[in-house]
Amino acid sequence: MPDERGRILIVEDDPTTAGTLSQRLRIEGYGVEVATGAIDAAASLERRVPDLLLSDLHLPDGSGEELFLSQRSRLAGVPVLVMTAYAGIDQAIRLMKAGADDFLVKPVETQDLLGRIAALMGRHMVAPDAAALGVSGAIRRVESLLRRAAPSDCPVLLMGETGTGKEVAAKLLHGLSPRSTAPFLAVNCAAIPADLAESEFFGHERGAFTGAATRRHGCAERAGAGTLFLDEVAELSPGLQAKLLRLLEAREYTRVGGSGSLPFHARVVAATNADLDQRVREGLFREDLLYRLDVIRVEIPPLRTRREDIVPLARRFLAGAAPAAARGIRGFDSRAERALEEADWHGNARELRNRVERAAALADGPWIGVDDIFGGAVFTGTTPNDCVPTLAEAVTEAERRAVTAALAAASGEVEVAAGILGVGRSTLFEKIRKLGLRPSNEA
Incomplete structure (x- = not known):
């Protein structure tokens, strides 16, 4: 694969330099995209986040520094x-203080460049065989x-769109x-009634308010020395934001109606799909609360920007779907897998899981097709014809459905099914083998 070592975005307006760099990097096994300026690079970053950014400081429509600062999140x-050239070293150093990793002085020495890229990639991306969250470079970088x-x-x-798997990432971090070995306690901040929020977080003493018949331990106490995961943290009320800030700074809290302070031992991991900088x-x-929560920021990229993860995720969801195992579903046909990869998935992994579980419950054969997944709805890929199969694919799919139906009607008896289909027994056996099917009465 040309991008097996990761994808690199080169931002360079000189075609000779860009061509030389991209050719050598492709030879080394990297996927490469070239942007000729800051605007072109910003558009590329919006489409897909690379595994490494290699940028000239001086661009025709801005600077590498401006590009980095505008795209930092x-x-x-x-x-x-x-x-950079020698004259830009001060700017490069300033950029590194802002968060860039390294700089090179032009003209770039190829072996030096390759060594630095390999070191940076190795530090910033988990190996594919050790990855738990996905196989794409983007999600391995997150991991x-x-x-x-x-x-x-x-x-x-943890920041990212709804359904990208922020809680999954939080559980991996905890694990x-x-x-x-201590508790992982998840709290949905958007689902807590305002009048019960303080009690939910910090607990209350008996008699603290009407209805408080017994002492209650809040989530700050129940998390113990584990991880307190605050999902949808942007939805906290102003009053609770102030109390959460004190919890993080003083590492102590007081139950509602209580008089003494209690120590807080848990690590806080927060998540949101909102732009907290804009909310501020x-x-x-x-x-000040954002500063306390945002010590280590992790952006979970949307599923549509890491399409290599879609089919493996779908297979994982299918393996966990009880109806699939009970009904002998074997997987997705090739057309369905292509449709999965090309769909937009605005709801991200959560939407994918929903569609896979629905398909597992309703599919009428061992192979899940496009209609099983999308329910006959208009497919939302990049073009209206994305899911139009080739003639060979259409023929194969039609044969698979016909053979499956005949075997079902014949209770798995191949000779009877062959009679239904009007073919010889040996011909049907060969079709069954090629299509990867199995008679239902076969052990």
Whole structure:
């Protein structure tokens, strides 16, 4: 594969330099995309986040520094290597202080460049055979960041669209940490009634308010020395934001109606699909609380930007779907897998799981097709014809459905099924073998 070692975005306006670099990197096994300026690079980053950014500092429509600063949230965890002439060294150093990883002085020496890229990629991306979250470079980079963050006690802020798997990432972080044997306690901040929020977080003493018949332990106490996962943290009320800030700074809290302080031992991991920086600017979220939560920020990329993960995820969801195992479903046909890869998945992994489980429950044969997944709805891939099969695929799919139906009607008896289909017994056996089917009466 041309991008088996990861994908690199080169931002370079000189065609000779860009061509030489991209050719050599492809030879080394990297996938390469070239942007000729800051605007082109920003558009590329919006389409797909690379595994490494290699950028010249001086661009025709801006600078590498401006590009990095404007895309810093999208580039979270992405190794950034800048190239500059001697006159730009001060700017390169300033950029490194802002979060870039390394810089090279032009003209770039090829072996030096390859060595630095390999070192940065190795540090920022978990190996494919050790990956737990997915196979794409983007998600392996996220996992690598989680693995590096796991041993510390620093708060972690997980950001990403709804359904991208932020809680899955939080559980992986907890499982990799020294706290793995202690509780992992998830709290949906958006689902807590405002009048019960303080009690839910910090607990209450008996008689603290009407209806408080017994002492209640809040989630800060129940998390113990484990991980307290605050999902949808952007939805906290202003009053609770202030109390959460004190919890993080003082590492202590007081139960509602209580008089003494209790120690707080858990690590806090927060998650949101909101733009917290924008919420701060609008006065809806405390800036000081954001500073406390955002010690290590991890961006979970949407599923549509890491299409290599879609089919493996779908297979994993199918393997876990009880109806699939009970009904002998063997997997997705080739057309369905292509449709899965090309769908937009605005609901991300959560939507994918929903569709796979629905298909597992309703599919009428051992192979799940496009209609089983999308229910006859218009497919939302990149073009209207994305799911039009080739003639060979259509013939194969039609044969699979016909043979499956005949075997079902014949209770798995191949000779009877062959009579239904009007073919010889040996011909049907050969079709069954080629299609990967199995008679239902076969042990």
